[in-house]
Amino acid sequence: MLKDAEGRESGTLGAGGVLRLVRDGSATTRNELAEQSGLSRSTLADRVQSLLALELLQEISGVASTGGRPPATLTFNRGAGVVLVADLDTTQCRVAVSNLAASPLAERAFAIDITQPPETVLAKIHATFKELLRSTGTGPDRIRAIGIGVPAPVAFSRGEPIDARMMPGWDGFSIPGWFADHYEAPVLVDSHVNLMGLGEQWSHWRDVDHLLFVTVGQSIECGIISHGLVHRGAHGAAGDIGHIRLAGHDHVACRCGNNGCLEAVVGGEALAATLSAGGLSAGSAGDVVALARAGEPRAVQAIRGAGRAVGEVLAECINFFNPGAIIIGGDLSETPQQVLAGVREAVIGRSLPMATRDLRMGCTRLGTRAGMIGAAVMVIEHVLAPENVDRAVQRHAL
Secondary structure (H helix, E strand, C coil): CCECCCCCECCCCCHHHHHHHHHCCCCCCHHHHHHHHCCCHHHHHHHHHHHHHCCCEEEECCCCCCCCCCCCEEEECCCCCEEEEEEECCCEEEEEEECCCCCEEEEEEEECCCCCCHHHHHHHHHHHHHHHHHHHCCCHHHEEEEEEEECCCEECCCCEECCCCCCCCCCCCCHHHHHCCCCCCCEEEEEHHHHHHHHHHHHHCCCCCEEEEEEECCCEEEEEEECCEECCCCCCCCCCHHHCECCCCCCCECCCCCECEHHHHHCHHHHHHHHHHCCCCCCCHHHHHHHHHCCCHHHHHHHHHHHHHHHHHHHHHHHHHCCCEEEEECHHHHCHHHHHHHHHHHHHHHCCHHHHCCCEEEECCCHHHHHHHHHHHHHHHHHCCHHHHHHHHHHHHC
16 A cells, blocks of 8 residues: 555545544444545554544443444543633633533633733633633643634634724734743634634534524624634634614714614614613613513614614625524523514515525524633634644654
């Protein structure tokens, strides 16, 4: 059999590909792996042994039976290390130590001021990481990767927030560079809304290949998931639907410098200002939600109207992207009946029938934890990507 430069049989799966077959449930025994991979028995044995040595696979001996000894079962070892994750929005940060199945072993949430310098916020996250590692008895040698979510677009290849209007001092700041002084693990950074969409899809919508996750609160943003991957666009700005112009509102100025933007019309500040002008006490999207949940009819009407406005913009997105599901998150998702009624009304009325025929809509099930889970998924999929597993095998062999 011909070998490539790294000693693998030409045209065959490396150890990372074998691990992928086990992780996705395609094969759980050596016989099934041989059939699925096309590898020779000796080559497959080498691949499996390498994965066992890295603790990424576990082999459970078959239980004897009257029909003969069953084959040993190979399973992915979700305990073969941990990932550290933190998801920041404008007022709160959620931090966790997670296993390699994106299940938090320990987590904590605390208030933040996102206008503080990045060094101050990241130092607090670092201190919390250390506390959670101690609480789980996990040593630094078990850290596989770090994932960070921020409320701004991100230059993903560099891990730098860009156009960070709500985060003074963060624009162009290297988050991986800051963490490199404290950890040897790789650091990945993405926007808060992208990670929320990824976390929600991973946890509850695995059967949906194309999904839009829309946050409706102080800001209005969209995370785009396609075939389980985040679509970020050329510069990390994909999904910024809050600055799509809403028909009939050209008189409303937006902080971005344009007029009639969706966020300026029905974002949290706009809704709160409208209710305040009517004599109600509201300063944020959270206040509007609290009023609606208390039965205030003007707040209920405002949220349903916001849902209709968001639905008008989403109708165009649906016609263009044809998603299988739309999930609503953010403050207004806490009033699911009102906001979804408004979104459905506009979407069904303005989208093409073919695009909405099997469309599913709902509110987030993970709530504010979605971004934290998504950050774990992001870095786990990076660490366990076949090419990165193959590199780990090579380093271990040296």
